[in-house]
Each structure stands twice: as C-alpha cells, then as structure tokens.
C-alpha cells in the first residue's frame with residue numbers, strides 16, 4: 016500500500032484507433048468471397064451492440080460472437096481474430112496524438128501510476144499497445160476479460176486502483192463506460208473529446224453550466240450513450256480536447272475523493 020495516485024486510461028477513441036473493426040470487416044469479406052455468404056460483418060457488429068445492453072460480459076468476446084453468427088449461417092470461421100490482430104497491429108493501429116507517449120512519460124515521472132482500463136480483451140489489446148509504443152509508458156493494463164465485467168462496472172476501476180491509496184482519476188471518451196463508470200466507483204472523470212467547444216474546456220466547475228449541459232446532451236446522443244445526460248454522475252470533472260492538456264489538470268486529482 017502506498018499513496019501513489021492512479022490515472023486510468025481508456026484505450027479506444029481516447030489514446031488509439033485500433034484495428035479490430037477492420038479485422039472483423041476482413042473476416043466478413045473473406046466469408047463472402049470464399050464461401051458466398053453475405054452480411055456476416057453487419058450481423059456480428061449488430062450482435063456486439065445488442066450484447067453491450069443485454070449481457071455486457073459477453074459483448075467484447077468477438078471470437079465467440081463470430082462463431083455463433085457463423086454457425087447460424089452455416090459459414091466456416093476463416094481465421095482467429097487475435098492472431099490476425101497480432102499480424103496487422105503494426106500497420107493498422109493509429110495513435111490519436113503524437114504527444115501521447117511523451118505526455119504519459121512526464122506524468123509517470125511526477126509519481127502517477129498509469130493504468131490502461133479497457134473493455135477490449137487482453138489478447139486483442141496487447142498487440143495494439145505494443146504497436147504504438149504505449150507499453151513502455153504504462154504501469155498496468157486492466158481488461159474486461161480479466162475482471163469479468165466491462166466498464167462501467169465498479170470492479171474495473173477497483174482493479175485499476177489496486178492497493179494504492181492515492182486519488183483515482185480516469186480519462187475516457189464515453190459518458191457511460193468512462194464518466195458514469197468512474198463516478199459510480201468513487202473515482203473522478205476527465206472526458207476526452209477533440210471536438211468539444213471552447214466554452215466547456217477545462218475543469219467543469221469553472222465553465223458555463225448551460226453550455227456544459229447542452230454539450231453533454233449532444234454528446235450522449237452522438238454516442239447513443241446508456242445514460243440520462245442530466246444525471247449529475249454523467250457530468251465529468253473536466254473536459255480536454257488534447258492529451259497535452261492533461262498534465263496541468265492532474266495535480267487537482269492526486270488526493271482521494
């Protein structure tokens with residue numbers, strides 16, 4: 016047990032754009048070309064979205080979803096998703112900002128633990144982390160398969176904090192998984208939104224509350240987020256549009272709530 020503060024870091028659409036979507040598209044195309052069975056890709060994506068609402072623990076097991084859909088269509092699964100991701104991660108994983116690695120290095124040097132907190136499964140996310148050089152600037156990785164329940168489950172945030180006593184603040188792009196999840200677990204939340212209007216940048220106590228309410232309503236709609244945008248738990252503690260704004264904000268979150 017120590018008093019080190021923890022920074023949780025969502026991965027997809029916060030730090031990176033991963034290759035999973037293109038791999039599932041490849042899989043659908045292979046089945047269509049080689050087996051003459053169309054529409055598998057759309058079915059797999061729709062089933063993934065349905066599961067997020069109905070059985071979230073299964074929603075991120077893409078290989079199992081593919082296997083089930085293929086069985087109903089009498090198609091043969093053409094390849095293993097994790098193996099294909101490992102092959103293509105280097106060329107298809109995009110780091111959203113060039114500054115990410117140096118910024119996370121700076122934050123680590125200031126005594127923060129940096130923990131990736133992602134609903135993607137470990138075997139799908141590890142190749143992406145390696146591909147963009149993030150493994151060297153993070154201290155731990157918490158995935159939904161290891162915890163048994165994806166964000167917004169409080170268990171994910173508890174796993175990120177571990178035995179450390181300092182503050183826990185989570186950076187993410189989604190109002191449901193990231194902001195609501197962090198607040199439900201007694202942590203604080205910084206929302207990453209590159210297109211957020213200037214009127215809502217920075218600590219949310221210091222911005223116009225009318226503009227903030229309008230922004231959150233708009234964002235909830237765009238994300239089809241599973242939240243009520245007026246719920247106080249959905250209001251982040253700060254909004255940033257670039258990772259470069261993160262180091263200056265963090266000292267305010269170093270102590271536990």
Ligand SMILES: [Mg+2]
Nearest residue numbers: 025027028188
């Ligand atoms: Mg995300």
